[in-house]
Amino acid sequence: MLKASVISQRLLKDNFALLWLDKTPLKKPPRPGQFVMLRSWSTLEPLLARPFSIHDLNEKAFAVLYQIKGRGTSLLSQVRRGQKLSVLGPLGKGFPTPPTPKVILVAGGIGIAPFLFAARWLKAQNYKIHLFYGARSRKDLLRLTAFRALKIPVTITTEDGSAGHKGLITTPLSQTLKDKAVTVFACGPLPMLRAVARLTQEHNTPAYLSLESRMACGLGLCLGCVVETKHGYIHVCQEGPVIEAANLLND
Amino acid sequence: MENTSKEAQVKLDLSVSLGPLRLQNPLLLASGTWGFGEGLSSYLDLSILGALVTKGISLHPRPGNPPPRIAETPCGLVNAIGLENPGLEIFKRDIWPRLACFKVPLLVNVFGQNVEEYLAVVEGLLETKIQGIEVNISCPNVKKGGLQFGQDPKTVALLIKDIRDIWPRLLVVKLSPVGPVFEVAESALDAGADALTVANTYPALVVDVIRRKPDIAAGFGGLSGPAIKPLTLRLVREIYRRLKAPIIGCGGITSGQDVLAYILAGAKAVQIGTATLLDPMAPARILEEIEDLLRQIHEYRLAQLTGELQD
Numbered sequence: 001m002l003k004a005s006v007i008s009q010r011l012l013k014d015n016f017a018l019l020w021l022d023k024t025p026l027k028k029p030p031r032p033g034q035f036v037m038l039r040s041w042s043t044l045e046p047l048l049a050r051p052f053s054i055h056d057l058n059e060k061a062f063a064v065l066y067q068i069k070g071r072g073t074s075l076l077s078q079v080r081r082g083q084k085l086s087v088l089g090p091l092g093k094g095f096p097t098p099p100t101p102k103v104i105l106v107a108g109g110i111g112i113a114p115f116l117f118a119a120r121w122l123k124a125q126n127y128k129i130h131l132f133y134g135a136r137s138r139k140d141l142l143r144l145t146a147f148r149a150l151k152i153p154v155t156i157t158t159e160d161g162s163a164g165h166k167g168l169i170t171t172p173l174s175q176t177l178k179d180k181a182v183t184v185f186a187c188g189p190l191p192m193l194r195a196v197a198r199l200t201q202e203h204n205t206p207a208y209l210s211l212e213s214r215m216a217c218g219l220g221l222c223l224g225c226v227v228e229t230k231h232g233y234i235h236v237c238q239e240g241p242v243i244e245a246a247n248l249l250n251d
Numbered sequence: 252m253e254n255t256s257k258e259a260q261v262k263l264d265l266s267v268s269l270g271p272l273r274l275q276n277p278l279l280l281a282s283g284t285w286g287f288g289e290g291l292s293s294y295l296d297l298s299i300l301g302a303l304v305t306k307g308i309s310l311h312p313r314p315g316n317p318p319p320r321i322a323e324t325p326c327g328l329v330n331a332i333g334l335e336n337p338g339l340e341i342f343k344r345d346i347w348p349r350l351a352c353f354k355v356p357l358l359v360n361v362f363g364q365n366v367e368e369y370l371a372v373v374e375g376l377l378e379t380k381i382q383g384i385e386v387n388i389s390c391p392n393v394k395k396g397g398l399q400f401g402q403d404p405k406t407v408a409l410l411i412k413d414i415r416d417i418w419p420r421l422l423v424v425k426l427s428p429v430g431p432v433f434e435v436a437e438s439a440l441d442a443g444a445d446a447l448t449v450a451n452t453y454p455a456l457v458v459d460v461i462r463r464k465p466d467i468a469a470g471f472g473g474l475s476g477p478a479i480k481p482l483t484l485r486l487v488r489e490i491y492r493r494l495k496a497p498i499i500g501c502g503g504i505t506s507g508q509d510v511l512a513y514i515l516a517g518a519k520a521v522q523i524g525t526a527t528l529l530d531p532m533a534p535a536r537i538l539e540e541i542e543d544l545l546r547q548i549h550e551y552r553l554a555q556l557t558g559e560l561q562d
Binding site: 047 | 286294318319528530
């Protein structure tokens with residue numbers, strides 16, 4: 001892996017963090033939806049590096065946005081400005097160039113991670129963007145200020161009703177799909193992705209989903225990260241993480 | 252230390268012989284840990300290695316196991332990939348020509364569900380210019396009710412003898428680390444194997460207590476990584492002592508120190524697997540570490556160190 005300097009790390013809300021890293025070690029300019037493998041510890045425990053989608057990008061640096069959940073992310077959350085960590089990327093297939101002038105971003109929980117980068121990239125190409133953002137509760141909503149600074153309309157739902165509409169994000173999404181020719185990019189938990197795939201297929205909307213999977217290498221070496229699709233198993237690290245919604249298996 | 256610069260000029264000889272092959276160094280990439288080179292070659296120059304051992308190839312394509320296929324454990328990784336591979340024909344047509352470009356000896360790992368399938372794969376490989384095969388005997392034998400080939404010394408003897416009859420190039424047998432390991436090792440050698448890979452992953456179980464289910468869809472998996480290194484080192488030592496067999500050590504190597512430990516225990520060469528998954532650049536680093544260590548201990552021919560553990 002290559003070494004990247006930490007530019008900043010900021011803890012967000014209860015258990016999330018935003019980490020900015022020097023982008024020099026990235027092998028090529030990343031595309032939204034692509035990911036990096038990160039490792040901030042030099043010991044063999046935890047054994048594996050961890051995958052993170054690229055959250056934001058500027059001339060000098062890239063950011064990852066993550067939930068502090070297990071041993072890897074809690075070690076990662078301890079690194080500070082000036083420290084170095086190991087990085088590999090950008091990896092995998094990102095989001096494609098949308099075929100329609102309007103794009104709907106659908107985020108569920110920490111599935112918001114790839115979308116700030118995606119929003120900047122789409123804006124630079126003059127796409128119209130609308131963010132649909134569903135979370136458990138108000139305290140799980142992240143980076144809203146950054147999205148609003150891009151002047152992107154944001155529709156919010158929370159499962160407990162503490163912000164936005166109470167309910168699931170697919171409810172307002174289905175209303176919007178009825179009357180507009182749009183492309184959907186979605187990232188979030190699998191049940192949400194399945195619902196988005198169903199809705200977009202009903203409306204013949206082009207849609208692309210970013211999948212998650214347990215991953216060891218991130219490079220197609222171990223074949224460990226498969227997800228079953230209509231065309232058999234795909235390796236999320238190489239043939240994903242972004243796939244066409246039509247390929248997702250119905251449950 | 253004062254003559255470091257002088258010593259640095261002495262040319263190290265890392266080469267090792269394996270059956271009819273002479274390898275430039277003892278570092279091989281283990282089966283199933285480097286794809287078919289696509290992703291890895293942008294991070295690692297494969298031509299610096301001693302040899303490559305491919306993902307297991309079967310007569311027919313196999314889709315592999317459902318997910319989850321992997322689980323992380325303390326200093327280890329449990330996997331049940333399920334021998335996913337494109338099958339012999341696609342390997343010969345699309346993959347082998349591409350791998351030949353890497354300019355490094357290639358061993359194809361082969362397996363089958365019965366003796367006939369093994370032989371069909373080996374026969375098909377005769378039409379390629381691969382340098383050798385590694386026979387995976389940790390594979391359920393359909394005709395013997397799913398018992399692994401590798402658990403029965405007599406079956407192994409018959410299988411390897413049949414393969415030896417048609418395969419004149421390098422023939423390596425990859426042992427399971429459990430079961431009658433020494434009897435199987437002896438059978439494989441008596442039947443004509445040129446070398447033994449010691450060893451495959453250890454059968455293992457990871458439990459998801461909330462769901463009350465195995466944490467890998469297939470149920471059991473195979474444990475690899477630094478956690479298994481002392482266990483496999485001991486196997487290498489015992490097999491070397493008992494059989495003086497040519498051994499390729501394989502289990503948990505992540506450093507040059509680990510490589511030398513295996514060589515001293517009795518290995519002629521080693522395979523790196525999980526370490527490459529952790530960091531695709533690890534094999535290059537490990538090679539450098541081997542060179543540094545040899546200079547440090549004033550040994551300039553690596554091959555002289557095989558089995559030199561003082562016990």
